[in-house]
Amino acid sequence: QAVLTQPSSLSASPGASASLTCTLRSGINVGTYRIYWYQQKPGSPPQYLLRYKSDSDKQQGSGVPSRFSGSKDASANVGILLISGLQSEDEADYYCMIWHNSAWVFGGGTKLTVL
């Protein structure tokens, strides 16, 4: 079982909100990790969006709009990237990442389609 699991795809309408999930493997407690989120558009490098551990331990990337936010659902052992007020430019691949066992581990990525 992968350390981080993301849905392969998600579709949402312009103006709506999208909740992208990053599920940690059973036995790995989401509460103890900072979860990082990156956006990647075709042909471009990843762009750092934010990191989230708790409401008192979080950081927004430089220039990243506030409509991108992070949270967790401890009951589901999940990290969440919430994108509100979806815009066509938000269509991209999104990756979560944690530091686990002395290595950065990425989720497989979610392709977000805005239509």
Added chain:
Amino acid sequence: EVQLVESGGGLVQPGGSLRLSCAASGFTFSDYYMDWVRQAPGKGLEWVGRIRDKANSYTTEYAASVRGRFTISRDDSRNSVYLQLSSLKTEDTAVFYCGRGGGGYGPEYWGQGTLVTVSS
């Protein structure tokens, strides 16, 4: 403005070697950890390794898939980090990105990447 510029990619035969470079500017390079990440064609991101700063003895960490074959080094006087690739396999074909990480934190800035193609 933080800038990271990778170079050194190209076509190499299986079993061959290559050295990638990443030139940094716009920040105090010596204060930061540096990471390498790769992305195979049409695939997701895969972390390759990290080198810490002088205060942390320039220690390195590597992904299991490359440990023993890839080596990360840095030259703070040249504001550069390097990735030596050896014993290359076809499955190492990827775009390699360098990223700037803070102490204990993940990369916030990435370069544009350099493509490594391993093929006979």
